[in-house]
Amino acid sequence: MQGFWTFWQKHQLYFHLMLWPILLGWIPALLFDKGDGVHFFLDFRGPKLNLFFRLFTQATEGFALLFCFGALLFIRLRYSLLFVFGTGLSLVLSQGLKLFFQFPRPQPYFLHFRGEVLAAIEHLPQKTSWVSSFPSGHSMVSACLFGLLALWSPRPSLQVFFALIALGVAFSRVYLGQHFLQDILSGCAWGSLLAGLIHYFSQDWAKTGGPMIQLRLPFGKN
Numbered sequence: 541m542q543g544f545w546t547f548w549q550k551h552q553l554y555f556h557l558m559l560w561p562i563l564l565g566w567i568p569a570l571l572f573d574k575g576d577g578v579h580f581f582l583d584f585r586g587p588k589l590n591l592f593f594r595l596f597t598q599a600t601e602g603f604a605l606l607f608c609f610g611a612l613l614f615i616r617l618r619y620s621l622l623f624v625f626g627t628g629l630s631l632v633l634s635q636g637l638k639l640f641f642q643f644p645r646p647q648p649y650f651l652h653f654r655g656e657v658l659a660a661i662e663h664l665p666q667k668t669s670w671v672s673s674f675p676s677g678h679s680m681v682s683a684c685l686f687g688l689l690a691l692w693s694p695r696p697s698l699q700v701f702f703a704l705i706a707l708g709v710a711f712s713r714v715y716l717g718q719h720f721l722q723d724i725l726s727g728c729a730w731g732s733l734l735a736g737l738i739h740y741f742s743q744d745w746a747k748t749g750g751p752m753i754q755l756r757l758p759f760g761k762n
């Protein structure tokens with residue numbers, strides 16, 4: 541237990557950045573109907589915000605993942621391997637939970653339970669599955685992968701940056717009408733837990749227990 545407590549204290553900035561939004565997010569998730577969160581953002585949609593959140597949601601897709609993997613190869617091999625492991629594990633876990641719970645996506649939910657068609661965003665394919673809403677795979681993968689990047693980073697500013705990226709990806713899924721608030725909160729919780737466990741049990745790979753990413757920036761201390 542002492543090892544876990546030391547680990548928590550060492551990385552408490554990142555865990556607090558993820559923990560409190562998740563806990564506070566469950567207040568409206570439990571108080572209001574699950575469709576209200578998606579409905580809330582309909583009036584705020586516009587071309588610029590739509591593009592902004594579409595770019596956010598792509599942070600855990602294809603080229604973005606390949607870029608992170610390639611960058612980690614130049615930093616440390618074990619990071620790139622753990623990055624691939626975290627990607628695979630979070631994807632498998634999210635798909636397994638989806639098959640277990642089998643909750644409908646927002647589009648069929650609104651059509652069947654509210655008798656209305658959820659407004660779509662241009663050029664964004666709408667998910668119409670009845671069994672793949674809970675939890676959000678994008679949220680879980682982003683919380684796991686950007687969580688690992690945050691835990692490997694020595695700078696508090698980088699930890700805040702990666703936490704905001706992870707939360708932004710999750711938030712984008714509700715804004716875009718792809719998931720409910722409950723889906724992204726659960727995805728973030730599971731992803732953050734996976735990141736913590738992967739980093740905790742892989743620390744022995746390093747000769748020292750401290751953060752290993754050393755970015756040479758033209759300002760500040762390294």
